Amino acid sequence: MVAATEARDTATTELARQGRTLLPALPALVFLFLAFVLPVWVLFLRSFTEPATGLGNYQSLVTDSVYLDVLVNTFFVATAVTISTLLLAFPIAWFLVIVPSRVARMVFAVILLSMWTNLLVRTYAWLVLLQDTGAINQFLMYLGLTSAPVPLVNNMVGVIIGMTYIMLPFIVLPIHATMSTLDPALMQAASIAGAKARTIFFRILLPLTLPGISAGCIMVFVMSLGYYITPALLGGVRDMMIAQLVAELIQKFLNWGLGSAAAFILLFITLAIYFAYVRLVGLVRPT
Amino acid sequence: MNSSTGSGGTLDAGVPQGSQPARSMAANLLSIRNLSKHYGDFRAVDNVSLDVRRGELMTFLGPSGSGKTTTLNMVAGFDTPTAGEILIDNQDISRVIPSRRNIGMVFQRYTLFPHMTVAENVGFPLMVRRVAKPQIAERVTRVLKLIRLESFGDRRPSQLSGGQQQRVALARALIYEPRLLLMDEPLGALDKRLREEIQLEIRRIHHQLDVTIIYVTHDQEEALRLSDRIAVFDNGRIAQIGAARELYDQPANAFVGAFLGNSNFLTGKIATANGGRYQVTLKDGSSIEAPARLALAPEQPVSVMFRPEKAILQSVSETSGFTNRVVGRITENVFLGDSATYEVRTASGELVTVKQPFGPSETKTRTMDEEIAVSWPHDCVHIFPIDR
Amino acid sequence: MLLTLQRMGPGRYVLYAITAIAVFYLLLPIVFIPILSFNASRWLEFPPPGWTLRWYEQLFTEEQWIGSIWNSVKVAFLVTASAIVLALPAAFVLVRGKFLGKTALNAFFASPMIVPVVIIAVALYGFALQWGMAGTLFAFVISHLILALPFAIISIGSSLQTFDIAYEKSAMICGASRVQALLHVTLPSIRPGIIAGALFAFLISWDEVVLAIFMATPSLQTLPVKIWVTLRTDLSPVIAAASSLLIGMSVLLLGISALIKRTRK
Structure with missing residues (x-):
């Protein structure tokens, strides 16, 4: 019981330490996420939703x-x-x-x-x-x-x-x-x-x-x-x-x-x- | 501080020594108490305790991986102990960051900052302490004089030889008069001649400045040459601490005996004990005597150690000589100018090395395969129990 | 034998010939365009009937051309500054940090180099239209920064990798605080990497075409966009003059980076 709590504690502190280690990379990370990952993801979604929901776009690309x-x-x-x-x-x-x-x-x-x-x-x-x-x-x-x-x-x-x-x-x-x-x-x-x-x-x-x-x-x-x-x-x-x-x-x-x-x-x-x-x-x- | 030693006596003879602890304080500057460093199941440092006296030069000697550098790094603050205490002037410094420990350190790689001149490098510790510029210049000049590189202040580290670079690194570590100077195999990258030259330099500076030094090395000769005392490390533990002579003459265990100097080891077991002496029966059947320094029971298997230079060679027919004697054949014969080293194989197949100096009377050389007796006095023998 | 010049035999002349042709092939456009930019012929006739500086005059006086040059300069400087500010701490994390998924993070920061630019361009174009950012300096900077950042991180990271951490340790044992050690020892030592990263970032932004085409509006264009737009309508020799300007910038920045490499040795 105590050992388990301790193990969890060290795991949490280890996670906290890793988080702190990552902190300086955060601005670059956030930037790439907002400016790169998010727009590409939104574009990906649009390929399934416009003009109608489904795989229609892909279908016409591989058949036409x-x-x-x-x-x-x-x-x-x-x-x-x-x-x-x-x-x-x-x-x-x-x-x-x-x-x-x-x-x-x-x-x-x-x-x-x-x-x-x-x-x-x-x-x-x-x-x-x-x-x-x-x-x-x-x-x-x-x-x-x-x-x-x-x-x-x-x-x-x-x-x-x-x-x-x-x-x-x-x-x-x-x-x-x-x-x-x-x-x-x-x-x-x-x-x-x-x-x-x-x-x-x-x-x-x-x-x-x-x-x-x-x-x-x-x-x-x-x-x-x-x-x-x-x-x-x-x-x-x-x-x-x-x-x-x-x-x-x-x-x-x-x-x-x-x-x-x-x-x-x-x-x-x-x-x-x-x-x-x-x-x-x-x-x-x-x- | 004693300023009557002359101009070079202290680095800062003219400056008040407010921060320096008074001499009347405890004789031990550094005390390490039950220090351990574990990496998972691996015990890099395992329950190490030792004291370093004020003004002493102590060497941490041991093979690589024996824990000496890890211990040093914990003293410097680059590694955090798993357990134990490090006390300087009786204060625990385990939680103090390296830059606040007021410790000097010289690394194996010289770590002179390549973009700074020699003077800027040496002045760096004072610059980060926000000492006034003219005062920095003055102290840099003084410490460069101490290492005899006073005319090199404007050079870049890359324009210096390896030996000069290491002297500058030493100057940088000394300029702020740290209470303790750590040296981590500082001469490892230099060739033998240069190494000996700088060893003398370190001894001179040590005497001149009275600074306390911990010196890490795996080179036993270097340790013997430099140290007041040596701490021998083995597998994360301290095998023995003492002055060089003590370690050489009275090794506490087989590891110290084998690591420091050359030794012969023969196996045998205790036959009888009487009057402060053991009778030991060797593997080849011969019986020898050894001083009873440890309490051992009969039948205890032991390792019998003695130094090659303590033994002599005799014809088998000669009966004079020392108490202990084994017989064998010469299998190796190396002439070294001032001495000769022979290797003798005993009847049990064990090898014994004998170093025979060519003094004014000893001129004989022995031939290969000659049947020969090796004889040595009983009080030069050390016996160490072997676990059954 | 095959890797030693003297023993290669006559086969080596084949290598010489192919390399000579390739070098000619590689140099041809870079040398040809600046020569052509002084061509007096409106139709880029070859060989040129005469020489003129007219196209440069037009480049530096016509509002649209000179405006696009200034935009390119502004964007490139902003991208360079932001790339270094973002890349420097990130490079420290990627080189020094000990954490789970370090390889994944490395790959993530390099991913803009793998994804085809046209995809990033249309994705950003969608965002720019939605948030009304099309044709703003901000949109140019953001888009160019995506491509410049990996180069800056790699450049700084590799010089940080070769930097011996023992220097930092010895600075700290000398009494320097973390910040002092960073400012006085680490940053000066990795300066070549930072400068190289900055040069790359500048050049990438200065040269970027695809993203710029999608971020541009007729009222705000960078020099490559202006070239692109002009190119689609006619082969005006002003393009040759503008191109020479771009080539000159590449020569200049590569020269600087070669100079830095040499002084580092």
Whole structure:
């Protein structure tokens, strides 16, 4: 009896202590709750209540072919962007590991500068560069590779070029982080043991870099799914992605129910992929 | 305070010592009473009691995890005791926050504030006590002189060597004349030569300032070199407290005997007791004598301890020598310049180490696998009961 | 072998080539836009027929452009200040605190980085309409702060993580109170993290597009919103001038943060 009371007392004081410990984080906590959690929650509710209570919004999103096309587009672009960034990022990360640090620092500076340059500005730049009268088409025609401008913008090509550009830093950094922890002696040991360069690459370097590759790919894929600005500016009318759909439904057509339902399909896919990855591989540390 | 010791006698010879307790007070500055610290079922510190005398340098010696640092942290106020009292000048300070305890502390990592100069670091304790700026400057100069770094005041800690940094940390702990100075393995990060140099420095400052110091270390040589008294910690308890010589010559238990200096341990059991001596039968059948310091019954299994330098080697045929004697073969033979160390395996398979100094008369070296007798006087033997 | 430059063999030239192309690809827009902003052609012809400062003149004199720049500056400063005020104590809790659900709290503070921005934008848009906050400075600050806060917390938290608590302990044993130890020892030691957090917060706010588009009204726009709105109607070269201003700000802030990193070493 007494022991039980005592145990409860220490439990209460322990709870009080934990509460006091948390106190300094309270303002940030309250802020995020009011400004972030609450609005998102209200939006979530609206997807079930507007215009009528029920799952109607979700039903029309997964049955109407117009919306299904948007989903397909979204996954297509995210996949294409992930592949193209990976093909570029792996050699870059490898380069950064083997070159003298002075050179690596310069390349890093370029990567960071591109990453921290305004998203809209970068997209705008590609819009100007890729347009029919833009520098790239002028250059292609000057070389005589084409006689008429190649349509590079207002279509899927433009979206993928622009998004690859924007996502590249997010995959180079994790691959580089993993690769730079590898001991060059491992490769030497494999080589002494008689392995050819090809074998060493596929049996040792690639498997050991896999954690970084998977982290980078997931990051790029998930971020691409929810991108708005770049596809909106560089894509054509038929290349709409889900984030655009959300924005347009709500801002242009004031269709809050359908828009918020689309938003939550996007959020659900994002979180599902993220949590699946965390369960399989562990937490992704943002760099 | 005695100011006739000269300019360096006290840090603050010119300033009235209002807050300093008078010398006539109790001889013990710090008293620890039944102190315990439990983490769940683990007893980091288990019912420790000890007294530190005013002006003494006491070492807490023990292997890592023996509770010495936890005890020190409770004295400093960084850990709260599970039970027991810590008294300074007969006042319980268990509930006083660290900054109000007026204790100085030097950490293993120097913890000099990297963004402050040496002078700012040393003056920091006075700054937080709101001492006037000119007075701070004056006292900083004086204490920097004490540690012989008077020209380093404007440097940053990163511009100093490890040894210099630790001396500055010492100066920062001394400037406010704490009643007690705690040092937590302060030389652990330094190499051997530097360590010995600063050990001398600490001894000098200790004598010069008459400050009471508790010094934590796991290095027995350091403890022997520095301490007035040593408290040996083992598994959260105090195994023995005493002056270095006392601990070395009269270890209270096998742990102290083994931890401080080198020792031989042979197992045996008490045969008979008479006239203040025990006859002990060793595992190999030989019989030895030991002074009866503890009351032990016949048949009690014991551990027989003696120091390698107290024994001599003899040919088996020689009969002169000391009362106690075992026979074995030399299995190891290490030449150390001023001495040689031999390892002898007895018939029972136990190993005995003998350290043979090369004095003016002793020049012989022994060869491997030679059959040999180890002999030592009975009054150098310590016996400790082994639990059955 | 494969990780040592000298022994890579001719394969390394492939890496050089790809990296060179990638660096060109990454630099192209950042270099191209500032050059284009001096282009005399109204239609951004390439190569430019001549050079002019007209677009900058327009940017800094036209009421709508200069007004949007000022709004961006105001919002960014308010966001930076609030982010640090909120993040500093929160970072202490996340790094030093011992409590149940610490991992969960960490994840919660990082969650605005995971949720697609467009979702946060429409959610806030709904709130802003309901409470009549659309087009107010307050709405901009609140929305940008959601994205800036995680960066500030991570930045301060990581420098707090590397700060050895023994410094604080030694300050306290020297007689410093908790507050004194915090002010004189801990805060100066983690200052690089605080400054980096502030720079990130500023840049995030200064650059934010999606949230800003939803918070803006024609009467109150930030610079990226003004660019966005203009962009949807024509490709006026003033956009290039405004974009150059944004690029310049990124270069400046990244330069400062690199400088701080160097002095820290």
